Amino acid sequence: MNEPQVILVDDNDQAIGTMGKQEAHVQGQLHRAISVLVFNTKGEWLIHQRALGKYHCGGLWTNACCSHPAPGEKSRDAAIRRLQEEMGIKATQLEKLFQFKYEVAFENQLTEHEIDHVYKVITNDVPDINTEEVAAYKYLSHSELTELIKKDPSSFTPWFKLIIEKFNNLNPKQLS
DSSP states (O other), rough: OOEEEEEOOOHHHHEEEEHHHHHHHTTTTOOOEEEEEEEOOTTTTEEEETTSSSSSEEEEEEEESOOOOOTTTOOOHHHHHHHHHHOOOOOOOOOHHHHHEEEOOTTSSSSSEEEEEEEEEEOOEEEEEEEETTEEEEEEEEHHHHHHHHGGGGGBHHHHHHHHHHHHSSSHHHHO
16 A cells, blocks of 8 residues: 555644544544745735645645645755645745644544645746646735635635635735
């Protein structure tokens, strides 16, 4: 069995073991995750629609990249790797914005219980999407994105709505 493994963590984000990704989501085990926010030089957000075949949240819109570091892999390295694998964007100048813990149960009996490390990168690279991960993508201004989430929150992943909320509460100096 070649199921990808996730890093199980305690409430302080200290690694305490590993588990198969699917099993961790079935059991609702707290594990480490990464999210990447991609902006172009106009300040627009790159968002993507998750492929319909994803194990949960298929067809929902979310941040440019969301995944899990592999055991022994640093979160920043995982963010760089997964951004390239999912969106075809090579970016090494990632900046960590924040991390947060959340838990969301889904209708399919899976639970996301994660400490999510959130990074940002500014690039004008054109995505070359992995269609097993991504159905579509688009760029939106912050105001367009906020309005879209307000109009139709069920079209967005739960963690992305939390990221937007936390992003909006950052000090502007943290964003430059």
